[in-house]
Amino acid sequence: MQFKLIQLVGLGFTIAYAAFIVWLYATEPRTFKEVTTGAEVAAGTYEINQENFNFALSLFRREQFRAARDEWQRADPAQRDARTQFYIAYSFYRQGWGRVYFDQELFKQGVEAVNRAIALSSTSPLTIDDPDLQIHSAAELKVELEQGLEHSWSDVNPLKVLRTRK
């Protein structure tokens, strides 16, 4: 009986260890911190750092977009929170928006972030109730960013300098 028990426990333990190794190679964490964050995500206990999030929001409202993104990335290192990713995308939009032209690189990164936000909230459409924002849904923000990346004859319309940032 004990012989069987040793075999069962050994098999269970080593299969779990093998699964952990496969997970490590699949996710490729770069630090021990990323290993623990990844484990929290896998276990479903992952939460963003609310303090960092609020600080980033205050920076965002003061138009310190790059600093805000840094703080949001610290708040959500695993990029698993749809709301944080939405705000990151919004910061790319606001920073990249220009009266004459849009910064293509920032808009591209914005599309990536908003896609992440949409993917993370696949169960229901993502909307953010923030009175400081003019775009409240991830789908609208995505369209706005994608339109900024498209080139058309309307780009040479001189009246476009009158448009406003959302």
Next chain:
Amino acid sequence: MTETNRSRNRALVDSVVLPFLFLTVALLGGLRISAESGTFIFVAPPLVTLLLAVLSMLLFVRGGLLRFHEWVRSDFPPLTNVAHIWMFVTIFFASAQAFNSVLPERGLFHWLFSFFFLWTLWNNQFSSFDARRLLRSLTVLFGTAFVLKYLLLASLYSSEAGWLKRLAGALLQGVTLGTLDAPTFAMATGYIAFFTLALYVAGLILLAFAVNSEPPAVTKTLVGEYRQLSAAERLAVREAILDDAGDED
């Protein structure tokens, strides 16, 4: 009581210790530490290492280190068979990752080392081996590759190396039109690789002890059948064996 302890210890080694050792090798074999940022880099085993692992497994079977036919049998309980098959799987991946740890990551050296391993393992398929000789041969093989990669090549490409070494490295790069390009890793990578290979060889030695501690199944069957013979028949068998031994002398 001694027999019970022996079977318990054997189960512990087969089901826990050996798979754990080999899985640790599989984990550490692809781990590198970045020289710039000190972060982890996980290098999945290249396809060629899987081929090398297959050749190693064939060598282990030929050398008597792995006895498939004795460890996976229809008269064993299913759990024992599963535990043994699982151990073989862990040995396979540990072998692949042990090769991964001593193979340069890219460039001409990657292919040179791969060729060197393939050639050696292929030649060994046609040599007569026992477990001890096989272990000695593998230790030398991995030791040589380790010295070449982590002592010789690493010092040529290291940013902390002296100007003469760096000049030799740059010349080598220039002469070979950049095909000898190799990534540089932190010193810790060498220590991890050393530990990985030591663990791998230790696992194989433990496996060899586990194999040698029990007589082969053929011997068990032979002894069992011998015990069923009559006294006269036993005498005849003993005489035949002694005659056979005399012929060999």
